[in-house]
Amino acid sequence: xxxxxxxxxxxxxxxxxxxxxxxxxxxxxxxxxxxxxxxxxxxxxxxxxxxxxxxxxxxxxxxxxxxxxxxxxxxxxxxxxxxxxxxxxxxxxxxxxxxxxxxxxxxxxxxxxxxxxxxxxxxxxxxxxxxxxxxxxxxxxxxxxxxxxxxxxxxxxxxxxxxxxxxxxxxxxxxxxxxxxxxxxxxxxxxxxxxxxxxxxxxxxxxxxxxxxxxxxxxxxxxxxxxxxxxxxxxxxxxxxxxxxxxxxxxxxxxxxxxxxxxxxxxxxxxxxxxxxxxxxxxxxx
Amino acid sequence: xxxxxxxxxxxxxxxxxxxxxxxxxxxxxxxxxxxxxxxxxxxxxxxxxxxxxxxxxxxxxxxxxxxxxxxxxxxxxxxxxxxxxxxxxxxxxxxxxxxxxxxxxxxxxxxxxxxxxxxxxxxxxxxxxxxxxxxxxxxxxxxxxxxxxxxxxxxxxxxxxxxxxxxxxxxxxxxxxxxxxxxxxxxxxxxxxxxxxxxxxxxxxxxxxxxxxxxxxxxxxxxxxxxxxxxxxxxxxxxxxxxxxxxxxxxxxxxxxx
Numbered sequence: 001x002x003x004x005x006x007x008x009x010x011x012x013x014x015x016x017x018x019x020x021x022x023x024x025x026x027x028x029x030x031x032x033x034x035x036x037x038x039x040x041x042x043x044x045x046x047x048x049x050x051x052x053x054x055x056x057x058x059x060x061x062x063x064x065x066x067x068x069x070x071x072x073x074x075x076x077x078x079x080x081x082x083x084x085x086x087x088x089x090x091x092x093x094x095x096x097x098x099x100x101x102x103x104x105x106x107x108x109x110x111x112x113x114x115x116x117x118x119x120x121x122x123x124x125x126x127x128x129x130x131x132x133x134x135x136x137x138x139x140x141x142x143x144x145x146x147x148x149x150x151x152x153x154x155x156x157x158x159x160x161x162x163x164x165x166x167x168x169x170x171x172x173x174x175x176x177x178x179x180x181x182x183x184x185x186x187x188x189x190x191x192x193x194x195x196x197x198x199x200x201x202x203x204x205x206x207x208x209x210x211x212x213x214x215x216x217x218x219x220x221x222x223x224x225x226x227x228x229x230x231x232x233x234x235x236x237x238x239x240x241x242x243x244x245x246x247x248x249x250x251x252x253x254x255x256x257x258x259x260x261x262x263x264x265x266x267x268x269x270x271x272x273x274x275x276x277x278x279x280x281x282x283x284x285x286x
Numbered sequence: 287x288x289x290x291x292x293x294x295x296x297x298x299x300x301x302x303x304x305x306x307x308x309x310x311x312x313x314x315x316x317x318x319x320x321x322x323x324x325x326x327x328x329x330x331x332x333x334x335x336x337x338x339x340x341x342x343x344x345x346x347x348x349x350x351x352x353x354x355x356x357x358x359x360x361x362x363x364x365x366x367x368x369x370x371x372x373x374x375x376x377x378x379x380x381x382x383x384x385x386x387x388x389x390x391x392x393x394x395x396x397x398x399x400x401x402x403x404x405x406x407x408x409x410x411x412x413x414x415x416x417x418x419x420x421x422x423x424x425x426x427x428x429x430x431x432x433x434x435x436x437x438x439x440x441x442x443x444x445x446x447x448x449x450x451x452x453x454x455x456x457x458x459x460x461x462x463x464x465x466x467x468x469x470x471x472x473x474x475x476x477x478x479x480x481x482x483x484x485x486x487x488x489x490x491x492x493x494x495x496x497x498x499x500x501x502x503x504x505x506x507x508x509x510x511x512x513x514x515x516x517x518x519x520x521x522x523x524x525x526x527x528x529x530x531x532x533x534x535x536x537x538x539x540x541x542x543x544x
Contacts, residue, residue, distance in 0.1 A: 072414065101413055
């Protein structure tokens with residue numbers, strides 16, 4: 001049953017050192033405020049799981065929160081490489097990081113298998129490609145009906161899933177709209193789920209009969225954090241801050257500049273700063 | 287039309303290769319520009335699919351990421367990412383996959399994973415993302431990249447996405463039933479695989495480009511078709527469409543009014 005709590009309390013209660021955690025969001029609704037809270041709380045030895053680790057995982061890795069990264073595309077979308085991740089992989093700074101690398105198709109299937117309670121996922125993939133030789137979690141199975149050889153990967157079953165969504169209602173049902181990514185699968189695959197939302201409203205179950213709604217009993221904790229996806233966006237609330245993604249390339253290029261930025265904007269900040277960060281990105285018509 | 291850059295010629299040549307009844311899985315960067323120029327010129331009914339789940343999208347500006355809001359707002363429908371990959375990509379519903387590459391070899395094999403050794407890379411690149419299964423599942427694959435000896439290499443450092451392997455019938459031997467890379471469009475030329483060996487062969491030079499320039503910007507010994515065409519220069523409509531799109535996109539990405 002979803003509990004409505006402040007973000008600091010939710011992460012303090014439900015995300016522990018050493019956990020495997022998926023801060024999901026496929027280029028939309030990325031839970032920046034929650035990731036910053038995890039950094040402030042000094043979480044360590046996390047296994048970070050995500051299809052598209054971008055700025056938040058770059059920040060968490062650069063701040064030494066992560067022991068391992070499970071991913072399928074690690075870049076600043078449309079901008080370039082993740083420089084803090086590169087520093088960790090190439091130069092072990094601030095610490096060495098283990099990586100488990102997949103393709104998108106594999107991760108998407110693995111999340112779906114996790115949501116379905118299956119041990120693994122099968123799909124027609126990884127043929128002829130080299131990831132299968134460097135990742136021991138990529139194997140193959142033979143279809144018992146046709147004899148076709150298919151790729152197999154273990155299901156993703158994180159200890160914790162953390163997502164950002166548009167709205168929760170007072171019972172704790174959560175509505176996700178727009179590019180929904182793998183958030184539903186991540187929540188259903190995880191042991192615990194923490195959701196930050198733009199706002200809490202009376203009812204989200206009257207939007208559309210086929211809307212993506214996560215029933216309240218699938219969620220552990222809900223935190224109201226307006227603007228909590230910034231510089232990512234929340235469809236219907238505010239636009240993506242593309243300029244901030246472009247700026248991150250420079251900030252993250254240098255260790256000292258990165259640390260100074262993190263001290264100022266993350267360690268010395270609170271979740272309520274996010275509302276102000278998106279004020280200029282809200283549509284005039286909204 | 288004589289005033290255009292090699293980059294513009296590359297994007298426009300790539301746009302021309304797309305048909306209005308194509309269903310295209312679009313990569314970010316040059317592929318995205320090419321696909322939208324096609325949509326805004328000769329291929330108005332083309333279906334553009336971005337891996338974030340947007341099907342049949344028609345953005346007014348080029349997205350910075352594959353999941354910008356406008357892709358969803360203008361799409362026919364937006365599906366969850368597992369459905370995108372399972373039903374639409376691996377379900378065999380895409381006619382053309384459009385990919386870029388950090389490193390490419392003569393058989394259209396692509397590396398976007400690492401420069402150097404995987405365990406101790408010189409440069410850790412973003413990785414494959416959707417590309418390994420795009421390269422395997424789409425009816426055919428178009429590749430677009432700027433030519434350089436660092437990018438077009440004798441041997442790629444990592445096989446992120448399978449093209450034609452070691453050439454010949456390598457795809458068929460692996461059980462792949464799709465055509466794989468059928469077109470390579472660079473800033474200098476158009477290349478197509480040899481029907482037998484599957485080695486990329488220059489079939490058309492862009493206006494003003496020499497064989498020597500193509501050879502100098504490619505680390506393997508470039509092969510040329512016996513009858514070499516010259517790529518028609520961009521038309522006024524093509525170049526205006528591309529420049530308008532890029533100007534709008536730049537303004538939008540920097541947070542200015544378009």
